[in-house]
Ligand code: OGA
């Protein structure tokens with residue numbers, strides 16, 4: 001495989017590999033090595049179907065077994081482990097404007113790290129573009145290791161040992177969405193995560209931020225949320241951000257332990273965008289991982 005840096009220490013492109021074919025142990029090891037150094041890897045022109053995307057992800061590590069969405073019974077995709085990142089209904093038509101799933105999915109436009117609201121959060125995400133709109137709908141990625149490196153020493157000291165609670169309820173509340181069912185409220189009970197992590201593959205520290213954060217342990221909520229807003233603002237300054245302009249059949253893989261990402265808007269009322277995401281699970285809750 002050919003590896004080309006797109007952004008030093010952050011984004012790379014890998015070509016001359018066919019992800020439809022079973023990966024060798026050496027290929028898996030090499031992809032992990034690239035992921036440890038960079039945090040976002042683009043594999044252009046991979047015309048995968050669901051079986052091939054599933055097999056590829058499954059080869060890289062243990063998968064997240066559940067989807068975290070509303071109306072979980074209304075599913076277009078066959079694999080339970082595949083997340084439907086689209087504006088499409090079960091029959092393939094564009095979701096109605098007032099559909100609860102559309103409202104909920106708009107949360108992807110907020111900066112986040114996948115599944116930080118799960119006790120054991122996500123490791124890598126792999127997002128594959130099947131249908132893209134004629135314009136817009138980029139995905140942006142922010143480098144949380146670089147953002148940590150550039151924090152003032154005083155702030156590093158202040159936040160280093162903090163623990164935050166994450167929930168989908170908190171991120172959706174920022175958009176005025178609160179139409180959760182009783183069961184969803186139970187499923188999305190907040191979970192604690194360290195605010196500062198050490199990335200095992202690079203030994204670099206990173207800030208573990210997401211719009212899913214709703215409290216910081218030991219702080220009054222307004223004080224906590226002002227701090228989190230400031231950190232997100234710092235960490236998403238343009239110097240830390242790569243904006244991916246999709247081409248059909250791009251597969252983009254990112255490490256949720258040291259990045260945030262967000263979707264950008266597009267004309268979702270008139271154009272289809274069909275993306276499918278496989279997600280690897282991390283090894284343990286962040287508080288059970290070495291600081
Ligand atoms: C995701 C996600 C952003 C996008 O797949 O986890 O946040 O641009 N996607 O669709």
Ligand code: MN
Pocket residue numbers: 108112113114261
């Ligand atoms: Mn996401």
